Amino acid sequence: MSRIWLSLFMVFAVMAAVPASAEKGANPCGMKNPCAMKNPCGMKNPCGMKNPCGMKNPCGAKNPCAQAPKPIRKEHITDYAKLLKKGEALWNDTKLGTSGMACMSCHADHENLNLDTMKGWPHHVKMTGDIVTLDQMINFCMINPMEGKPLDPNSVAMTAMNAYYHEYAKAYKPSMPKK
Numbered sequence: 604m605s606r607i608w609l610s611l612f613m614v615f616a617v618m619a620a621v622p623a624s625a626e627k628g629a630n631p632c633g634m635k636n637p638c639a640m641k642n643p644c645g646m647k648n649p650c651g652m653k654n655p656c657g658m659k660n661p662c663g664a665k666n667p668c669a670q671a672p673k674p675i676r677k678e679h680i681t682d683y684a685k686l687l688k689k690g691e692a693l694w695n696d697t698k699l700g701t702s703g704m705a706c707m708s709c710h711a712d713h714e715n716l717n718l719d720t721m722k723g724w725p726h727h728v729k730m731t732g733d734i735v736t737l738d739q740m741i742n743f744c745m746i747n748p749m750e751g752k753p754l755d756p757n758s759v760a761m762t763a764m765n766a767y768y769h770e771y772a773k774a775y776k777p778s779m780p781k782k
């Protein structure tokens with residue numbers, strides 16, 4: 604046991620002595636670091652020139668999103684507040700169909716919109732005997748109770764009807780009195 608301690612002591616003694624004697628000689632770290640000269644990172648990066656990403660992105664031209672917008676209709680709208688106003692006017696328009704009624708004649712106070720059971724579109728609407736999208740439901744009511752013409756799905760009018768429906772539905776609280 605004591606032999607081990609002795610040999611351990613000697614190892615430490617040698618380790619402690621080495622740096623002391625090395626300090627007396629020329630410290631290699633004290634010299635101008637010879638590696639600094641050859642450091643490839645210090646040179647102008649030769650890869651920088653050949654980096655294909657540094658060139659004009661050749662895919663940019665083909666990216667369809669980078670091209671000018673392709674309209675889906677002649678009339679455009681980019682102002683959401685304006686779209687909502689348009690939608691509200693349409694939902695209240697008694698001249699939209701020929702029956703003299705407006706959507707709001709039957710849907711005021713969220714009436715007949717089944718918002719208690721609403722789980723997104725498309726869904727089953729009893730009156731249609733079918734699963735329909737919101738666009739299809741709007742057109743169902745346009746043709747039937749409103750006795751009018753269906754709206755073009757790509758029209759600003761249809762987008763506005765959609766926008767107002769969602770805004771109107773958001774305001775619904777299940778505690779609201781039903782008529």
Ligand code: HEC
Binds near residue numbers: 737764
């Ligand atoms: C004469 C009354 C009447 C008019 C006018 C009317 N609707 Fe409806 N609408 C109904 C009824 C009743 C239902 C409920 C159908 C059901 O639950 O089976 C309904 C259902 C709907 C629904 C679906 C509700 C659900 O279950 O998710 C939407 C959306 C809708 N109407 C939009 C409109 C729009 C837009 C207009 C105007 C273009 C309009 N309605 C005009 C009577 C009307």
